[in-house]
Amino acid sequence: MNYKLNKLSSLILGSAIAASTAFGAGTLEKVMKERGLTENDIIRAAKTYLPSGGRDEFLVFSSGGQSGQMIVYGVPSMKILKYIAVFTPEPWQGYGFDEESKKVLRQGNIRGREINWGDTHHPALSEVDGKYDGKWLVINDKANPRLGVISLGDFETTQIVVNPVFKSAHGGAFFTQNSEYIIEACQYAAPFDNNYHPIEDYKETYRGGSTMWKFDSKIGRIIEKDSFTIEMPPYMQDLSDAGKGVSHGWGFTNSFNAEMYTGGIEVGMPPNEAGMSRFDTDFLHVYNWEKLAKLAEDPKNVEVINGHRVIPMEVSIANEALFLIPEPKSPHGVDVSPDGEYITVCGKLDTHASVYKWSKIKALIDAKKYVGKDPYGIPILDMKESLHGQVELGLGPLHNQYSNVDGEIYTSLYVDSQIVKWNYKTLKVLDKENVHYNVGHLCGMEGKSADPQGKYIISLNKLAIDRFQNVGPLHPQNHQLIDIRGKTMDLLYDMPIPLGEPHQAVAIRVEKLHPHVRYPMGTNSRTGEIHVGKTLAGQERIVREGNKVSVYATMVRSHINPERITVNKGDEVTMYLTNLERAQDETHGFTVDHYNVHASLEPGETGSIKFTADIEGVFPYYCTEFCSALHLEMMGYLMVKDPNKKYVSAQRLKMKTMTPEELKAEYDKTVAVNTATQAVIDSVVKFLKDNKFDEHKVVADLVTDAFDQAGQIPAQKKLADEAVAAGDMEKAILFENMIWQLMVKTADVGIRAKDTLVSKIATQKSSAAQAGERAFDEGGCSGCHVVGKVSSGPDLTGVLQRHEDGEKWVADFILNPEHKFEDPYVKGMIDYFNLKMPNQHMTKEETKDIIEYFKWIDENANLF
Ligand code: CUK
Ligand code: CUA
Numbered sequence: 001m002n003y004k005l006n007k008l009s010s011l012i013l014g015s016a017i018a019a020s021t022a023f024g025a026g027t028l029e030k031v032m033k034e035r036g037l038t039e040n041d042i043i044r045a046a047k048t049y050l051p052s053g054g055r056d057e058f059l060v061f062s063s064g065g066q067s068g069q070m071i072v073y074g075v076p077s078m079k080i081l082k083y084i085a086v087f088t089p090e091p092w093q094g095y096g097f098d099e100e101s102k103k104v105l106r107q108g109n110i111r112g113r114e115i116n117w118g119d120t121h122h123p124a125l126s127e128v129d130g131k132y133d134g135k136w137l138v139i140n141d142k143a144n145p146r147l148g149v150i151s152l153g154d155f156e157t158t159q160i161v162v163n164p165v166f167k168s169a170h171g172g173a174f175f176t177q178n179s180e181y182i183i184e185a186c187q188y189a190a191p192f193d194n195n196y197h198p199i200e201d202y203k204e205t206y207r208g209g210s211t212m213w214k215f216d217s218k219i220g221r222i223i224e225k226d227s228f229t230i231e232m233p234p235y236m237q238d239l240s241d242a243g244k245g246v247s248h249g250w251g252f253t254n255s256f257n258a259e260m261y262t263g264g265i266e267v268g269m270p271p272n273e274a275g276m277s278r279f280d281t282d283f284l285h286v287y288n289w290e291k292l293a294k295l296a297e298d299p300k301n302v303e304v305i306n307g308h309r310v311i312p313m314e315v316s317i318a319n320e321a322l323f324l325i326p327e328p329k330s331p332h333g334v335d336v337s338p339d340g341e342y343i344t345v346c347g348k349l350d351t352h353a354s355v356y357k358w359s360k361i362k363a364l365i366d367a368k369k370y371v372g373k374d375p376y377g378i379p380i381l382d383m384k385e386s387l388h389g390q391v392e393l394g395l396g397p398l399h400n401q402y403s404n405v406d407g408e409i410y411t412s413l414y415v416d417s418q419i420v421k422w423n424y425k426t427l428k429v430l431d432k433e434n435v436h437y438n439v440g441h442l443c444g445m446e447g448k449s450a451d452p453q454g455k456y457i458i459s460l461n462k463l464a465i466d467r468f469q470n471v472g473p474l475h476p477q478n479h480q481l482i483d484i485r486g487k488t489m490d491l492l493y494d495m496p497i498p499l500g501e502p503h504q505a506v507a508i509r510v511e512k513l514h515p516h517v518r519y520p521m522g523t524n525s526r527t528g529e530i531h532v533g534k535t536l537a538g539q540e541r542i543v544r545e546g547n548k549v550s551v552y553a554t555m556v557r558s559h560i561n562p563e564r565i566t567v568n569k570g571d572e573v574t575m576y577l578t579n580l581e582r583a584q585d586e587t588h589g590f591t592v593d594h595y596n597v598h599a600s601l602e603p604g605e606t607g608s609i610k611f612t613a614d615i616e617g618v619f620p621y622y623c624t625e626f627c628s629a630l631h632l633e634m635m636g637y638l639m640v641k642d643p644n645k646k647y648v649s650a651q652r653l654k655m656k657t658m659t660p661e662e663l664k665a666e667y668d669k670t671v672a673v674n675t676a677t678q679a680v681i682d683s684v685v686k687f688l689k690d691n692k693f694d695e696h697k698v699v700a701d702l703v704t705d706a707f708d709q710a711g712q713i714p715a716q717k718k719l720a721d722e723a724v725a726a727g728d729m730e731k732a733i734l735f736e737n738m739i740w741q742l743m744v745k746t747a748d749v750g751i752r753a754k755d756t757l758v759s760k761i762a763t764q765k766s767s768a769a770q771a772g773e774r775a776f777d778e779g780g781c782s783g784c785h786v787v788g789k790v791s792s793g794p795d796l797t798g799v800l801q802r803h804e805d806g807e808k809w810v811a812d813f814i815l816n817p818e819h820k821f822e823d824p825y826v827k828g829m830i831d832y833f834n835l836k837m838p839n840q841h842m843t844k845e846e847t848k849d850i851i852e853y854f855k856w857i858d859e860n861a862n863l864f
Pocket of ligand 2: 588632
């Protein structure tokens, strides 16, 4: 091993391991060579690698862009964990295919029209004192001005609200510091009413604004009737941020068309892009939402448009609650610092970032020191007097994130394709890092909260040119993870996002999240309430009222009850489905073929699907998740018959039936199998009890799940015995079979519990023992030897004790088996197994490691 590699292994593996010979001249160096990896690659890999079963430190919620969904992934591993369906149907989650989620999705209808996509831009996490509380997540739809609310209890969308006055909305969602309101600013100015207004009347009838959505943090719902909109000039409001700390109670929204230009290429006018960027400055809107919320309570201060309260500009002006400050033209991001004192605006077309200071702005407002008024009479504050300063960053600065270091800020440079680290207090540029290419937003770890965590910045890039395998002209977009712990930034990892263009992403420490593993039995996951269709075992039924058929069904491994449903053509069928499972992750899916319905039912959940049975025929329905060994059997039939047709019964086929003796023999055999299976379960239970399973919560949970299944056995046994008493052996056999099914499921979870318990209580393997286990498995030993069991070779538990000077004896035997074939003990083994141990050509190192592995086995012999 060369010096560099030696240094490297001690870096990665810790000195203890490097000092030992476990990884010796070998494995790491070999892998690096084979895969063409450099030392830096390996360090970066080690920084992001998450071993199997490991957990990330942060979760990121990223906008899914035009997919209308959200993407959830971990940092630093960048492993995608979930898509959250928000504005777009998503069949796996049943979203848009079951009745409960359809209700949520249809809250997003606009003027009676179904909208089945969204252009998601800015997710936001609910806050207490400006810090994330891990409870609620919201995201905006720019194209169809809406907000979606997601519960972090189950990562499901529970509410969609439509902005009643905007025709598009970009500057949202931004929570105020105690989640009192969510800011959603307009984008393209348009009339607030739903009528036609000619573009020539733009200045008079088109408007922008900022909607303050009232949020109830306890229930996680936007309260539409308590929300209001602050009318603003048609300046094309863009991004926003809520003040916090010293600036709490205020909102900030920038804009990009102070020119109020309206284009007209088709009539010979220069295009929008020229006319909308003519002035040197646009306007940052500064408004006192706290004051305006109080004003909105008085009906004389508001105009009601489309049933929604709008505060006219005159009212905001008269009450000194709305101001403008010039900002460099066509800006994009506006970001309030963790303490609320500094407000950074980046000017896409300007190479500078402008840092405004809240105390200066506030002093100008208090002194009523204005430099003028805009055409609508809104007071304008002096730009220079509001500024803390400006700093030249590079081409196309867009968005900012903060770190845990005081004054440290990270800004994306869209045109330069760089991230720049600078200090908004000292106005000094500290470092730049190249990204690939055209970065939009950045995501810091809690980087827009009052409590940024530092450590990483993610660059959310629009282009992924040359980064990934070509998958056609539409490339994935690229999230790049950057380590910001050092003096300079270090790009660690590229993650392609194959779903849509992501804009903003927000990250939160995982310890702040506490999602549930199951629902209280019968929960409607979209409302959090108990579902009217909740059905427990024994309550399954089919109810008919005229042409309405309601099926109250249950699902549990591995059957759907009922299994046969016959309806008339034209009936309106509603199926309420309750997943009776308590076991973690035992989801059952449900569909009726050909009827475009699908539900995903998590343990304890009740959901429903609804359709008109308008085509005649036989339609299998089934569980769509491979939930158990008998998942394929988890099915039934919907039969739709035409009441106006006459059906002729089929001639019954003659089939051989079993004799009473044959039936008795099958019954006895089935009972015997069950008795033997019970013995296996008993032994697992004994092991679990002997090793105090209840001291380990994960294991105890699994045992509960196992007994959930076992608990159903007595009822089935009773039915089997009744059938025997009634002389119906056919039925008795089937019930005994059902018992076996329950036993298998019990054993399945029980063994999982046992394995988990073993991993909890076994002693830690040394790195040499780990290397030995790898050599044992990969070198072929495990082909014949199973630890704890005699298989095609002897059990190796205790092998080191079987011979004098055991370690040397075993090592010699591994290195040179042939030399011992005449040894009487070995001879006996060869005869018994009818097999000679082959020479696996292990190295001395590997042999030594294997001996360490055997020692570990002996230490834990009682567990195998
Ligand atoms: S926007 Cu996408 S890069 Cu909608 Cu926040 Cu700036
Ligand atoms: Cu339930 Cu498959």
